[in-house]
Amino acid sequence: MSYCTDATARIGSDPSADIRRVTIAGAVLNVLLALAKLAGGILASSQALVADAVHSLSDLFTDAAIIVGVKYWVMPADKEHPYGHGKIEGAVTALIGVAVAVVAVEIAWDGIKTLAWGEPKVPGLAAFFVALTSVAVKEALYRWTHLVAKRRNSPATEANAWHHRSDAISSLPVAAAVAVAHFFPSLKWFDSVGAVLVGGFILHVAWRIVKPAFEGLTDANCDEASADIERIARAVPGVRGVHHVRTRRYGGTIQTDLHVQVDSHLSLIDGHSIGHAVKAAVLAAGIGVTDATIHVEPDEPVA
Numbered sequence: 001m002s003y004c005t006d007a008t009a010r011i012g013s014d015p016s017a018d019i020r021r022v023t024i025a026g027a028v029l030n031v032l033l034a035l036a037k038l039a040g041g042i043l044a045s046s047q048a049l050v051a052d053a054v055h056s057l058s059d060l061f062t063d064a065a066i067i068v069g070v071k072y073w074v075m076p077a078d079k080e081h082p083y084g085h086g087k088i089e090g091a092v093t094a095l096i097g098v099a100v101a102v103v104a105v106e107i108a109w110d111g112i113k114t115l116a117w118g119e120p121k122v123p124g125l126a127a128f129f130v131a132l133t134s135v136a137v138k139e140a141l142y143r144w145t146h147l148v149a150k151r152r153n154s155p156a157t158e159a160n161a162w163h164h165r166s167d168a169i170s171s172l173p174v175a176a177a178v179a180v181a182h183f184f185p186s187l188k189w190f191d192s193v194g195a196v197l198v199g200g201f202i203l204h205v206a207w208r209i210v211k212p213a214f215e216g217l218t219d220a221n222c223d224e225a226s227a228d229i230e231r232i233a234r235a236v237p238g239v240r241g242v243h244h245v246r247t248r249r250y251g252g253t254i255q256t257d258l259h260v261q262v263d264s265h266l267s268l269i270d271g272h273s274i275g276h277a278v279k280a281a282v283l284a285a286g287i288g289v290t291d292a293t294i295h296v297e298p299d300e301p302v303a
Contacts, residue, residue, distance in 0.1 A: 016070040016071060018148050018151070018152065019066065019070050019148060019152055019154060019157050020067055020070060022144055022145050022148045022157075023063050023066045023067050023070075023145075023157070023160065024063075024067065025141075025144075026059070026063055026141050026145060026160070026164060027059075027060055027063040027064070027067075029137060029138075029141055030056050030057070030059040030060050030063065031060065033053075033056045033133075033134050033137060033138070033167075034053050034054075034056035034057045034059075034060075035053075036130055036133070036134075037049050037050070037052050037053035037056060037130055037131075037134060038050060038053040040126055040127050040130035041053055041127060041130075043124065043126065044123050044124030044125070044126045044127035044130075044178075045123050045124060045127075046123035046124070046127035046174075046178050046181075047110065047111065047114055047123075047192055047195050048111075048123075048127075048173070048174040048177045048178060048192070048194035048195040048198065049123070049127040049130060049131060049174055049178065051107040051110060051111065051174075051195040051198055051199070052131065052134065052167070052170060052171055052174050052198060054103060054106065054107060056134070056167055059160075059163055059164065059167060061099050062095075062096040062099055062100075062159075062160050062163055063160065065092050065095055065096060065099075065156075066092060066096075066156055066157065066160055069088055069089065069091075069092040069156065070089075070154075070156070070157075072085055072088050073085050073086060073087075073088040073089040073092070073156075084250065086250040086253060087216070087217060087250065089154065089155060089156045090155065090156075090213050090216040090217045090249070091213075091217065092156045093155050093156045093159045093209065093210075093212075093213035093216075094209075094210055094213035094214060094217065096156065096159045096160060096163060096209055097159065097206050097207070097209035097210030097213060098206070098210065100163060100166070100202060100203075100205060100206035100209060101202075101203055101206035101207075101210070103202060104199045104200070104201075104202035104203035104205075104206055105199065105203065106199075107195055107196075107198055107199035107202065108195070108196050108198075108199025108200060108203070109199070110195060111192045111193065111194075111195030111196035111198075111199065112196055114192040114195070115189060115192045115193070115196070123178045123181050123182055123188075124182065125178075125179075125182050127174075127178045127182075128175050128178045128179050128182065131171045131172075131174040131175035131178060132171070132175050134167065134168065134171040135168050135169075135171045135172060135175070137168075138164050138165070138167045138168035138171070139164075139165065139168040141164045141168075142161050142162070142164040142165040142168060145157060145158075145160055145161035145164055146158065146161040149161050153253070153288065155212065155213065155216070159209040159213070162205055162208065162209060163205070163209070165205075166201065166202050166205035169201065170198040170201050170202055173194045173197045173198055173201070174194050174195075174198060176194065177190050177193060177194025177195075177197075178194070212249075215249065216248075216249035216250070219248040219249075220248070220249070221246065221247055221248065222247040222248065222249055222254055225247045225254050225256070225287055225288065225289065226245045226246070226247045226256075228285065228287050229245055229247065229256050229258060229282055229285075229287070229289065229292075230242050230245045230258070232278075232281050232282055232285050232287075233245075233258060233260055233278045233281070233282065235281070236260075236274065236277050236278045236281050237274075237277070238262055238263070238266075238270075238274040238277070239260050239261070239262065239274060239278060240261045240262060240263065240299040241260070241261035241299055242258060242259070242260050242261070243258075243259050243261075244257075244258060244259040244295075245258040245259075246258065247289075250290075250291075253288055253289070253290040253291075254287070254288045254289045254290070255289070255290065255291040255292070256282065256289055256291070256292050256293070257292070257293035257294070257295070258278075258292070258293075258294060258295070259294075259295040259296075259297055260274070260275065260278050260294060260295070260296055260297070261297050261298065261299040262274050262296060262297070262298065262299060263298075263299060264298030264299055264300050271296045272296065274296065275294040275295075275296040276294075278292075278294050279292045279294050
């Protein structure tokens with residue numbers, strides 16, 4: 001999951017409105033699904049479905065983090081935060097990933113304990129249909145949230161979308177495990193295996209969420225954007241060289257600074273104008289850059 005690609009500027013008068021809308025809708029569906037899975041898992045004696053219910057409940061935590069956090073990360077720059085509040089979104093994204101990882105470990109560990117020391121039960125077929133319903137609902141929710149995330153270029157919302165998809169896909173092995181354990185009672189332990197598989201898959205999703213978030217928080221370079229920025233700067237009339245291009249992810253946007261070389265015999269005003277032209281070209285290129293600092297240098301030492 002990379003946020004250094006196809007980045008675009010946030011649009012609309014209130015970029016947080018549709019993020020809140022899709023997140024609140026997701027929270028309501030998560031409550032209903034979690035209750036259905038929990039009831040189905042308990043009544044049908046399916047450990048895998050109960051584990052999946054816990055996964056759905058964990059979505060509520062991330063939904064709340066986004067609903068609260070989006071209010072702050074879309075705030076414009078101010079005196080106390082001259083670069084804006086974009087890193088709040090990175091922190092929320094990382095928080096989502098860590099929460100997902102904790103849930104994954106708990107689910108897998110419960111399954112392992114049952115396999116090693118417990119006595120698996122034969123699950124009822126009702127758990128199978130609950131799991132399939134979860135797949136359909138959560139996949140639809142993933143598609144809606146993913147669409148909003150792309151439109152608003154929001155890494156935190158994209159992370160939440162993947163959390164929804166992880167819930168959808170994790171329900172597939174649950175359904176398979178329940179079906180096998182139900183129709184083949186001698187393989188009732190397969191339900192616990194399903195819980196372990198769900199935990200492993202969710203842990204992988206957590207890594208996909210956390211990695212880009214930490215890269216943004218630690219100002220990791222965005223290589224794809226750096227190459228585009230250098231190409232755009234070199235195309236500006238009057239630019240004779242470009243070097244020291246640096247980029248960093250800032251929430252759903254990119255910030256950059258670079259050095260451009262111009263004719264050493266140009267006046268200060270002319271060199272400054274070329275620097276402004278480079279900045280304007282980079283910001284207007286549609287690659288997600290919202291702030292650029294241009295250092296203008298002579299192309300050769302002045303005698």
